[in-house]
Amino acid sequence: MNLKELAAHLGLSQTTVSRALNGYPEVSEATRTRVREAAERLEYRPNAAARRLATGRTGTVAIIFPSERSLLLDPHFLDFLAGVAEKLADDDVELTLRATRRNDELETYRRLVRNRRVDGFIVSSPLIEDERVRLLSDLDVPFVLHGRTDTQAPYAYLDIDNEGAFRRATELLVDLGHRRIGLLNGKRELNFARDREAGYLAALAAHGIAPDPGLIVNAAMTEEIGYRNASALLARPQRPTALLAASVLLAFGAYRAARDLGLVIGKDVSVIAHDDGLPFLKAETLDPPLATTVSPIRAGGYRLAELLLARINGNPPEDLREVAPVDLVFRASIGRMLT
Amino acid sequence: MNLKELAAHLGLSQTTVSRALNGYPEVSEATRTRVREAAERLEYRPNAAARRLATGRTGTVAIIFPSERSLLLDPHFLDFLAGVAEKLADDDVELTLRATRRNDELETYRRLVRNRRVDGFIVSSPLIEDERVRLLSDLDVPFVLHGRTDTQAPYAYLDIDNEGAFRRATELLVDLGHRRIGLLNGKRELNFARDREAGYLAALAAHGIAPDPGLIVNAAMTEEIGYRNASALLARPQRPTALLAASVLLAFGAYRAARDLGLVIGKDVSVIAHDDGLPFLKAETLDPPLATTVSPIRAGGYRLAELLLARINGNPPEDLREVAPVDLVFRASIGRMLT
DNA sequence: ATCTTCTACCAAAGCGCTTTGAAAATTTGA
DNA sequence: TCAAATTTTCAAAGCGCTTTGGTAGAAGAT
Structure with missing residues (x-):
């Protein structure tokens, strides 16, 4: 018919x-x-193809992910993707997923645009300086960033208040008497990692605590790396009394490290982490329950897709910028510093 | 141009x-x-749209995932997806990802077929009885199953030798003197879980060991659930001396449970798990290193996409059936039973 | 030299929709 | 009542490709 x-x-x-x-x-x-x-x-x-041909609009948005980069290592990405996919399914917009080899990433964006394969892009895990933003902005194609970047270009984004979250978490630890606080952060080039460090440093500065660069670690966010880096921090002569982790997975590794050293979490060492709300690894069921700053990444994906559709429908990027607040949840993994 | x-x-x-x-x-x-x-x-x-309109072929394959079901809970799925996406990108075939709400799943398949939106489907996590297979077979649209099913229909598939893997793992444990072996398996309705149980039972039977139904647990494969169920098993009066887990995540939970009870892994209790090769949770870096049956799920995704493309190009399903072998890797998490 | 077969190319139709420009039908105004 | 304005409908063009059904020209057969 x-x-x-x-x-x-x-x-x-x-x-x-x-x-x-x-x-x-x-x-x-x-x-x-x-x-x-x-x-x-x-x-x-x-018929979708006929409509596309006639209108020039594809009813499709794309997410490009580099095979070799950390997105794939990252369970957060799947949950984010789920949120995106839900919103797009609601609006009957197609989501296409594209893998690229190491250096083809920008070229893949260019190709998809030139071939008129998509109406817009979702760009995740932005770097502090991010070429993709510059490129897409130059190509004048709709896109929304999941996070922010220093790259100068008018772009729409949805971010969470990384700086505020880590500032408040750090302040909480300081209020509990902690002075040596380790920071297990994401990779240095990622914008959110920078923002989180900024929040951490701001809180320390506000209380007149001199930051110790040796307490700040930037690395991928896996359990193993959390374990390794937490082990190293906790083995220092001047052991930190609290750890602030950028993901539950990292904190999970930190728990293992602390246990190995015979340290009681929430007592000998306090741990707090950012929780993206991953369904398969729940902060509240760890032992002891893990205190977190929380902002569900899946809901973020849903909202981000909404923003992208608005962008595709012609809203200017300036009107499509949101920073989601982050909750701070107190649980037994943190406690007053023993004197 | x-x-x-x-x-x-x-x-x-x-x-x-x-x-x-x-x-x-x-x-x-x-x-x-x-x-x-x-x-x-x-x-x-x-122009892709023009070509689609003219040929009737879309150059697109789809994966449909139900928002509420376990795929989303499952980091394995992302890695699998990565493999699929890589192969498809190599051939410039588009991969579209579609979320569906609870009961719309079959209807979504039907719609995509009727609207001629895709050339084929990848169907993952098949159930023992799977309606999707019946439907797609009836609709006469190309698809490939990641796994197998009892549903009677001619279908192409890529599976791993779940039965053989768990048979060999169980045999190894028996050879090491274990008699009470707990099985932390995936959900009962999943085909691979049934196959793994079959392998486990076959190995026990081959050595004249009567299986204890109380030692078999079917549940989702998360760390938390692994922890809970392993705790329960290890608390039994006749404590199992070995655990066989369907995923590293489950085993990870089991490690935690064992530690809580003061049991030394590899000595008081042996643990072996199936490893899908997830990049962010490596069996070999656990403490002690985890023995596994291993078959990288990402490579499976890549191969599966190849099969689907062959299917789309007209190869009959009968020629597109593969069962990948599974390696058994011995590590320190298993040991001879103490007498 | 003529007729038949290939080879290498082409004009035009068609895929199923949207959209332009115009016509028909209806309502409004005086 | 008739022209003007408005509403409703339509025929046809066009989106950019593939594919059908050709036609020239070269090669081969007689």
């Missing part, structure tokens, strides 16, 4: 039927209803 | 240019080279 047949069936022109279905005003309500009902009854579905 | 312009530029007809680029024989080698070079130089890229 295609447009032509449907129109013939109704004794109308294709024009009228098309307009009736697409909500154009120059169709009487009577015919519109008649057309809608017939379309429903006959299960008419417009 | 479109076909028409390219043809005009070359002084050829669109027909000839199209044929030259698509490798049809009725073009002289001389012109073909000339056309190819010009296309390259002028950066001609065929």
Whole structure:
């Protein structure tokens, strides 16, 4: 059943039927209803390819991920993806996922744009300086960033308040008497890692505590790395009394490290982490329950997709910028410093 | 730059240019080279929508995942996805990801087929009885299963030798003197879980050991659930001396449970797990290193995509069935049973 | 030299939709 | 009542490709 047949069936022109279905005003309500009902009854579905060809719009957005980079290592990404996919499915927009080899990333963006394969992009894990933002901005194609960047270009984004979250978490630890606080952070080039460090440093500065660079670690966010780096920090002669971790996975490694050293978490060493709300690794079920700053990444994906659709529909990037607040959840993994 | 312009530029007809680029024989080698070079130089890229409309093929395959089901909980899925995406990117085939709400799953398949949105599907985590297989087979649309199912229908698949892997792992434990072996398995309705149990039971039977149903647990594969169920098993009066886990994540939970009870892994209790090769949680870096049956799920995704493309190109499902072997890696988490 | 087969190319139709420009039908104004 | 304005509908063009059904020209057969 295609447009032509449907129109013939109704004794109308294709024009009228098309307009009736697409909500154009120059169709009487009577015919519109008649057309809608017939379309429903006959299960008419417009051919996507034909529509794309005619309109130039693809009804598709893409996420490009480099095979070799950390996205793949990162369970957070899947949860984020789930949120994105949910919103897009709601609006019947297609989500295409594209893997690229090491150095093809920018070229892949360029190709998809040139071939008119997509209406827009979701760009995740932005770097402090991010070429993708510059490129997409130059190409003048809609995109939304999951996070922010220093790269100068007008772009839409959804970020969480990384700086605020880590400032408050650090302040909490300081208020509990901690002075040597280790920071297990994400990779240095990632924007969110920088913001989190900034929050941490701001809180220390506000309390007149001199930061110790040796207490700050930048690395990938896996359990193993958390274990290794926490072990190293806790083995220092002047052992930190608290650890601030950029993900539950890192904290999980830190728990293991502390246990290995016979340290009791929440007593000998306090641990607090940022929790992206991963469904398979829950902070509250760890032993002891892990205090966190929390902002569900899946909900972020959903909202981000909304922003992208708005961007595609012509809203300017300036109107599509959001910073989600972050909650601080106190649990037994942190405690007053023993004197 | 479109076909028409390219043809005009070359002084050829669109027909000839199209044929030259698509490798049809009725073009002289001389012109073909000339056309190819010009296309390259002028950066001609065929419009995907137009091609789809003309050919009826979309150059797209889809993976549908239910928002509420366990795929999302499952980091294995992301790694699998990465493998699929890599192969598809190599062949410039688009991968679309589609989320569905609770009961829309089958309807979503139907819609995508009816709207001619995709050339084929990848179906993951098959159930023992799987309606999707029946539906897609009835709709006569290409698809490949990641795993197998009891549902009667001719289908292509890539599976790993779950039965063999768990049979050998169990045999190894038996050989080391273990008699009470706990099985931390995936959810009961999943086909691979059934196969793994079958392997486990076969090994016990081969050594004349009566299986204890109380030692078999079916549940989701998360760290927390591994912890809970392993705790329960290890608290039994007749404590199992070995645990066989369906994923590293489960084993990870089991490690925690054992430690809580003051048991030394590899001595008081042996642990072996199936390892899908997740990059962020490595069996070999656990303490003690975790013995595993291993089959990288990412490579599986890549191969599966190859099979699907072959299926789309008309190969019959019967020719597209593979069972990948599984390696058994001995590490310190297993040891001879103490007498 | 004529007729038949290939080879290498082409014009035009068609895929199923949207959209332009115009016509028909209806309502409004005086 | 008739022209003007408005509403509703339509025919046809166009999106950029593939593919059908050709036609020239070269090669081979007689």
